Amino acid sequence: MEELQIEKIENWGFGFTRPLHIAGPCSAESEEQIIEVATGLKGSNVQLFRAGIWKPRTRPGSFEGIGKKGLLWLKNAKEILNVPTTVEVANAKHVEEALETGIDILWIGARTTVNPFSVQEICDALKGTDIPVMVKNPINPDLQLWLGAIERLNQVGINRIAAIHRGFSNRYITDYRNAPEWSLPLRLKEMIPEISIICDPSHICGVRKSIPDISQKALNFGLDGLMIETHHNPDEAWSDAKQQLTPENYKEMINNLVIRKSIDATPELKEDLAKLREKVDQMDRTLVDILAERFSYILSIGEYKRKNNLSVFQSDRWKEVTQSRINMGVEKGLSEEFMKEMMMAIHEESIKKQELMLEK
Ligand code: PEP
Numbered sequence: 001m002e003e004l005q006i007e008k009i010e011n012w013g014f015g016f017t018r019p020l021h022i023a024g025p026c027s028a029e030s031e032e033q034i035i036e037v038a039t040g041l042k043g044s045n046v047q048l049f050r051a052g053i054w055k056p057r058t059r060p061g062s063f064e065g066i067g068k069k070g071l072l073w074l075k076n077a078k079e080i081l082n083v084p085t086t087v088e089v090a091n092a093k094h095v096e097e098a099l100e101t102g103i104d105i106l107w108i109g110a111r112t113t114v115n116p117f118s119v120q121e122i123c124d125a126l127k128g129t130d131i132p133v134m135v136k137n138p139i140n141p142d143l144q145l146w147l148g149a150i151e152r153l154n155q156v157g158i159n160r161i162a163a164i165h166r167g168f169s170n171r172y173i174t175d176y177r178n179a180p181e182w183s184l185p186l187r188l189k190e191m192i193p194e195i196s197i198i199c200d201p202s203h204i205c206g207v208r209k210s211i212p213d214i215s216q217k218a219l220n221f222g223l224d225g226l227m228i229e230t231h232h233n234p235d236e237a238w239s240d241a242k243q244q245l246t247p248e249n250y251k252e253m254i255n256n257l258v259i260r261k262s263i264d265a266t267p268e269l270k271e272d273l274a275k276l277r278e279k280v281d282q283m284d285r286t287l288v289d290i291l292a293e294r295f296s297y298i299l300s301i302g303e304y305k306r307k308n309n310l311s312v313f314q315s316d317r318w319k320e321v322t323q324s325r326i327n328m329g330v331e332k333g334l335s336e337e338f339m340k341e342m343m344m345a346i347h348e349e350s351i352k353k354q355e356l357m358l359e360k
């Protein structure tokens with residue numbers, strides 16, 4: 001991977017602090033609506049105001065966004081709340097119009113991140129500017145596309161980049177509109193430790209009810225902020241009516257969140273944690289020793305099979321082994337799913353080892 005130059009949200013020059021709170025309607029609908037929502041958000045700790053001006057709709061026929069004139073309405077929100085504003089852009093024209101009207105931060109939507117042509121078009125339009133850009137994950141759980149969009153932005157000189165985790169679409173009916181698949185944002189953070197990741201519980205949940213739970217989970221996982229759709233009259237919203245919160249409900253929810261401290265900011269606790277981690281390190285060494293010993297027996301069995309011209313795989317034996325180990329694990333409080341996966345991994349490796357041996 002190319003070396004990326006990414007600035008954390010705290011260094012974007014807007015005075016942002018973690019967790020970054022972003023709120024505002026799914027779509028800008030009218031000048032009055034923007035004023036209502038912004039006024040409602042006064043006294044909350046919102047640091048950035050959002051609104052969709054061009055709305056990517058999966059199927060035609062629903063509200064596709066108010067367009068350019070809505071950009072000017074955002075100036076009201078900026079004045080009322082004294083915070084910067086952000087809109088979604090999906091092509092070069094959107095970028096030009098947003099820059100012209102003084103929008104402070106842009107975001108790339110989930111249906112755009114999937115398309116490298118569109119992302120590149122946006123990047124080309126951004127050349128020579130240094131506006132911060134937030135990149136939503138693609139609708140499908142493909143980390144490479146998410147990463148690719150971030151790399152393309154970096155290549156045209158944009159350093160103030162954040163990622164937005166809005167969940168991943170799924171063909172099955174689940175509890176979520178877009179399944180959170182937490183391991184994906186966490187892997188992105190592993191790959192780019194300096195990137196700030198904002199969670200978008202609204203588009204993960206699709207309904208109001210579960211937004212507090214997903215918001216708390218995001219903070220528990222150490223994500224860097226929350227983007228939450230808010231509307232003064234959610235049921236009448238022109239888009240995403242089921243998932244928007246009133247500014248009142250938003251404030252109440254944010255106040256009830258437990259903010260988790262970063263370990264780096266708490267040196268006293270870091271020491272305690274180091275002690276506990278020592279135990280884990282020790283256990284891992286034991287685990288590796290045991291696995292190595294187990295595989296050495298597998299090799300002896302392989303050798304025996306070779307000498308006696310026996311085939312590698314004996315399905316009856318394997319079924320029995322897996323089931324009995326799963327039972328052992330479950331008895332000790334390990335999940336059946338984990339035990340199954342672990343036994344499969346061990347089995348695959350055993351077969352590989354014995355296969356190699358018989359080839360000799
Ligand atoms: C939005 O933020 O309103 C939106 C359209 O989100 P997404 O791109 O995540 O679907």
Ligand code: MN
Nearest residue numbers: 026229239240
């Ligand atoms: Mn929306």
